[in-house]
Amino acid sequence: MKHSRKENLFVILTILPSTAAIITFVYGFIGWTIRVSFSNWKGIIPDYSFAGLKNFYNLFKNPRFLIDIANNISFSILFIAICIGGGLILAILLDQNLKGVRIFQNIYLFPLAISFVVTGIAWRWIFNPNGGVNILLNNLLTRIGIDNINIDWGWFIVPNQIGPFRLALLPVIVAASWQFVGYVMAMYLAGIRGIPDELREAARIDGATEFQIYSKVVLPLLKPITLAALIILGHISLKVFDLIYVMTGSGPGFVTDFPSIFMYEATFKANNYSQGASIAILMLLMVAVVIIPYLTMNLRRKAKD
Amino acid sequence: MKKKYFLYFSLAIIAILFLVPIYVLLVTSFKGFEEVTIKNMWNLPKTLYLGNYISAFDYLRTNILNSLYLTIVATAISAMLGSWNGYILSKWKFPGANILFSLILFGMFIPYQSILIPLVNFLRFIGLYGSIPGLILTHVIYGIPITTLIFRNYYAGVPNELLEAGKIDGAGIFEIYRYVLFPISIPAFVVVIVWQFTSIWNEFLFALVVTHNPKIQPATVALANLAGSYFAEWNVQMAGALFISIPPLLVYIFLGRYFIRGLLAGSVKG
Numbered sequence: 001m002k003h004s005r006k007e008n009l010f011v012i013l014t015i016l017p018s019t020a021a022i023i024t025f026v027y028g029f030i031g032w033t034i035r036v037s038f039s040n041w042k043g044i045i046p047d048y049s050f051a052g053l054k055n056f057y058n059l060f061k062n063p064r065f066l067i068d069i070a071n072n073i074s075f076s077i078l079f080i081a082i083c084i085g086g087g088l089i090l091a092i093l094l095d096q097n098l099k100g101v102r103i104f105q106n107i108y109l110f111p112l113a114i115s116f117v118v119t120g121i122a123w124r125w126i127f128n129p130n131g132g133v134n135i136l137l138n139n140l141l142t143r144i145g146i147d148n149i150n151i152d153w154g155w156f157i158v159p160n161q162i163g164p165f166r167l168a169l170l171p172v173i174v175a176a177s178w179q180f181v182g183y184v185m186a187m188y189l190a191g192i193r194g195i196p197d198e199l200r201e202a203a204r205i206d207g208a209t210e211f212q213i214y215s216k217v218v219l220p221l222l223k224p225i226t227l228a229a230l231i232i233l234g235h236i237s238l239k240v241f242d243l244i245y246v247m248t249g250s251g252p253g254f255v256t257d258f259p260s261i262f263m264y265e266a267t268f269k270a271n272n273y274s275q276g277a278s279i280a281i282l283m284l285l286m287v288a289v290v291i292i293p294y295l296t297m298n299l300r301r302k303a304k305d
Numbered sequence: 306m307k308k309k310y311f312l313y314f315s316l317a318i319i320a321i322l323f324l325v326p327i328y329v330l331l332v333t334s335f336k337g338f339e340e341v342t343i344k345n346m347w348n349l350p351k352t353l354y355l356g357n358y359i360s361a362f363d364y365l366r367t368n369i370l371n372s373l374y375l376t377i378v379a380t381a382i383s384a385m386l387g388s389w390n391g392y393i394l395s396k397w398k399f400p401g402a403n404i405l406f407s408l409i410l411f412g413m414f415i416p417y418q419s420i421l422i423p424l425v426n427f428l429r430f431i432g433l434y435g436s437i438p439g440l441i442l443t444h445v446i447y448g449i450p451i452t453t454l455i456f457r458n459y460y461a462g463v464p465n466e467l468l469e470a471g472k473i474d475g476a477g478i479f480e481i482y483r484y485v486l487f488p489i490s491i492p493a494f495v496v497v498i499v500w501q502f503t504s505i506w507n508e509f510l511f512a513l514v515v516t517h518n519p520k521i522q523p524a525t526v527a528l529a530n531l532a533g534s535y536f537a538e539w540n541v542q543m544a545g546a547l548f549i550s551i552p553p554l555l556v557y558i559f560l561g562r563y564f565i566r567g568l569l570a571g572s573v574k575g
Contacts, residue, residue, distance in 0.1 A: 007397075007478075008399040008400070010478065011393055011397045011399050011478065012399055014389065014393060014478070015389065015390050015393045015394070017386075018386055018389075018390050018409070018449050018453070019405065019409075021446045021449065022408065022409050022412050022446070022449055022450070023408075025412075025420065025424070025446045025447070026411070026412040026415060026420065027408075028423075029419075029420035029423040029424060029427075030415070030419050030420060032422070032423040033419050033420060033421075033422055033423060036422055036423075090319070093312060093315060093316055093319075094316075096312055098309065098312055098313065098316075101316065104316045104317075104319075104320050106561065107320045107323050107324065108319070108320070108323055109557075109561070109565070110323075110554065110557055111323070111326075112564075112568065113503055113550075113553045113554055113556065113557035113564065114507065114550045114553055114554065115506070115507035115508075115509065115525050115549065115550070115553070116507070116509060117507075117509055117525045117528050117529050117532075117546070117549075118330075118528075118546040118547075118549065118550050119326070120529075120532075121330075121528070121532050121542055121543065121546045122326035122327075122329055122330050122543075122546065123326060124532075125329055125333070125346065125539065125543075126325065126326060126329055128343060128346075130343055131343030131344065131346055132343075132346070135343070135344065135346065135347060136347055139347070178323070178326065183568060186565055186568060186569060187569060190569055235414050238416065239416040239417075239418075241418075241509070241510055242509040242510065242525075245509070245513075245529070246509075246529050246532060260416070260418055263418045264418075264513075264514075267421065267422060268514060273422055276418075276422065277422055279418070280416065280418040280419040280421070280422070281419060283416040283418055283419065284415060284416055284418075284419040287414060287415065287416050291411070291414045292411075295407055295410060295411060295414075296407075299403065299407050
């Protein structure tokens, strides 16, 4: 629709409250946080005196923060890989025209509806270092006649590492993947159902096997969905907080610490606002690197349509 | 035939694995004090002891009411805001509308850590820090991107001719919304309400930072505190965890289709 200038002005006026709110609470507040990150504010009383890049410099010398970054990268890689791989497998399993698969689909998706706090409580006991899965596994071993092996693994408190990867992260990765694999499954299912049946039928007539139909026809068409899933999971994994806070906390020697936990403790427990703000800004930068290219790409594609 | 059984078998095994956490929550929540030992955490309860649910309910009652108040009010306001924004940004495109939309959308992805310090200071300044209205304001504002996105995508599918007809009849911007668009918006409203309801109910970070008084905190924070301080009574924790999962699970069971649509709206297209 074409509008007169007066109409345009009026239209803009009606969404001014939302626009102003976003500009203030998103962009203004980010600017404010950036200012705090360049300040000397280390107590209850605000101190905005300019500190330059000192806070950032100190963070990159802080062993805790370096562990956090390594942990977040390890977590992100495995979490994304499990969710995308698992989500795709589940979607394909559910796409086999079986009767009654709806119930399975609902079971795989329900974790998304519940709070990370609940997830954290449940999985904290499942991976309890004094019991949990250890007991389950030992019972199973006994039942099949193996008595001489006693599994006594510390799960999320073990200090062991494989290269930069801390094994204590595994339980957290399992819990997070449990909650999000259904998300990716739903995305892939929507994608698969959007592929016209004729396309697959044509491949079948040409003598393609089921496996070939998936690898040569379906998968290539799902590429945009894989990309979207990568971006969504990527930004979720860079922000993970609730689950860690409830399930494990920082852990002994920061084995399960993340930038988000460090930020919360520095700011709201230790009143070290400038340090908290610097961590927050680094988190924002990491997320922006993932999100901004994706948003601009989507926008450009929209403009072309 | 063999393939079919194999498929069902795999689907069932995976489903059982998915239900393990719920199994642990359920069996533990029905165990009495003397039965709750790590040794028998995988065993079924000997009796169905309901005391944990009563304790959990006593402990969480005010917080569940807080969560209901917070969630209902914030969801209602953000649905209305989103509907209007989506209408304007899809049907009354003014110069710069797309850029504005992208700027709004970015707000959905930021780590909220990057706005927490100013937020707390701002809420202190306007006197809403530590209150549910402060939390409502927070959720309404940071809910603008997703609600606007869902409504904008929905309205984009409504033919312009419908609006043109209204315009020819002399209807203005408000009348077109009120008489043409709003009556056909129910599906989008359901998606947005389901989405906002579950995410605000489950939300933790804002609730943790904005509210301090245990009587004013939403249920998620109270549950996390229960899990932290009453470490031994984990049968009560688990009963509490199941308790606060009831509202979103009911929404999921009865309106799952809309829940999934909201989920996908947040992912696929901008």
